[in-house]
Amino acid sequence: MSGASMLLSAAAETGTGEAVIFWLLAPVAALAATGMLLMKKAVHSALLLALIMLCLAVFYIAQDAPFLGVVQVVVYTGAVMMLFLFVLMLVGVDSGDSLVETLRGQRVAGLVAALGFAALLIFGIGDVVMDDQGLARANEEGNVEGLANLMFSRYVFAFEATSALLITAALGAMMLAHRERIEARLTQRDLSVRRFRGPYPAPLPGPGVYARHNAVDTPALLPDGTPSDLSVSPILTARGDVRDPRSGSTEIREIERRRDHPDHPDHPDHPDHPDHDEGEPR
Amino acid sequence: MNPMNYIYLSALLFSIGSAGVLLRRNAIVVFMSVELMLNATNLAFVTFARMNGNLDGQVIAFFVMVVAAAEVVIGLAIIMTIFRTRRSASVDGANLLKY
Numbered sequence: 001m002s003g004a005s006m007l008l009s010a011a012a013e014t015g016t017g018e019a020v021i022f023w024l025l026a027p028v029a030a031l032a033a034t035g036m037l038l039m040k041k042a043v044h045s046a047l048l049l050a051l052i053m054l055c056l057a058v059f060y061i062a063q064d065a066p067f068l069g070v071v072q073v074v075v076y077t078g079a080v081m082m083l084f085l086f087v088l089m090l091v092g093v094d095s096g097d098s099l100v101e102t103l104r105g106q107r108v109a110g111l112v113a114a115l116g117f118a119a120l121l122i123f124g125i126g127d128v129v130m131d132d133q134g135l136a137r138a139n140e141e142g143n144v145e146g147l148a149n150l151m152f153s154r155y156v157f158a159f160e161a162t163s164a165l166l167i168t169a170a171l172g173a174m175m176l177a178h179r180e181r182i183e184a185r186l187t188q189r190d191l192s193v194r195r196f197r198g199p200y201p202a203p204l205p206g207p208g209v210y211a212r213h214n215a216v217d218t219p220a221l222l223p224d225g226t227p228s229d230l231s232v233s234p235i236l237t238a239r240g241d242v243r244d245p246r247s248g249s250t251e252i253r254e255i256e257r258r259r260d261h262p263d264h265p266d267h268p269d270h271p272d273h274p275d276h277d278e279g280e281p282r
Numbered sequence: 283m284n285p286m287n288y289i290y291l292s293a294l295l296f297s298i299g300s301a302g303v304l305l306r307r308n309a310i311v312v313f314m315s316v317e318l319m320l321n322a323t324n325l326a327f328v329t330f331a332r333m334n335g336n337l338d339g340q341v342i343a344f345f346v347m348v349v350a351a352a353e354v355v356i357g358l359a360i361i362m363t364i365f366r367t368r369r370s371a372s373v374d375g376a377n378l379l380k381y
Contacts, residue, residue: 019283026291033298063332080354087358091371110304118297133335146337162348169352176359
């Protein structure tokens with residue numbers, strides 16, 4: 001990390017190095033942001049957002065803000081994104097977007113508004129001419145020391161308010177996550193009664209166990225050869241990760257083909273088959 | 283290199299984040315888009331600090347990070363609570379205040 005930051009700050013001094021970093025990582029960040037907008041699964045969006053945040057951390061370090069760069073990696077990609085992934089794990093993967101528009105034309109209107117906003121921002125700031133003074137003088141006693149001097153002098157009230165904010169946030173999260181049990185815990189008898197009144201009292205069938213495929217994502221085959229939906233987890237079904245035991249494996253089709261062939265002993269037309277009827281009385 | 287490029291990138295990321303808030307229906311993705319907008323403003327703050335030659339922009343970006351962390355904690359707790367009662371993380375599901 002320190003080697004990378006030293007390398008980055010050394011590159012930032014030259015200016016062409018900074019340009020190389022920018023033109024390498026800015027397209028990555030912009031494409032990742034577009035991908036985040038378009039991804040169907042929320043997990044992919046979260047991973048792309050983590051990529052954007054890492055790119056921004058590199059930009060901070062390249063712009064003489066090493067403290068903010070490290071904080072960006074630790075707080076955003078380390079804590080915030082892990083919190084997002086944790087909540088995604090709790091909420092479940094089947095919470096995809098519904099493609100139904102509740103407000104008609106809202107999608108087009110939103111897209112137009114976003115594009116107009118982007119045009120307004122980009123062409124608006126295109127007219128502004130700002131100089132580049134650089135942070136060499138402000139950072140001369142160290143970036144962290146300079147930030148600390150400002151934070152504990154001019155911004156000390158904001159700093160104190162931040163502590164109150166963090167305590168309030170922690171308390172609020174505890175309040176929201178806490179759940180009072182308002183009904184008695186179900187006993188084993190209650191669960192048993194509910195199960196026998198339900199649609200399927202027997203234990204659910206296990207997933208398919210085949211010679212080649214022995215995994216929870218392969219459904220079991222019923223006696224007539226159709227896959228049983230009860231034998232795989234509904235979460236895997238919602239995620240679209242269930243393997244079709246008949247399409248994926250050519251072995252099963254080969255076995256079926258041989259079974260259906262008249263030369264096979266299991267075929268009804270085979271002479272050794274018990275149901276075989278030659279037409280002559282036995 | 284002209285530091286205005288960072289501002290352009292920041293504006294682009296902010297617009298993409300706002301498009302995500304407006305277009306997506308999944309509450310968690312909407313929330314991630316809000317985070318993207320906050321990150322874009324942070325990039326602008328850091329760039330302005332470098333343009334103006336003082337550290338105030340970096341201090342403000344730091345405070346934005348703190349506020350964003352607190353906001354994520356509360357927002358995800360609210361999403362979890364809504365999901366527990368409605369079994370859905372879609373922003374269209376939580377429309378009870380309409381009636």
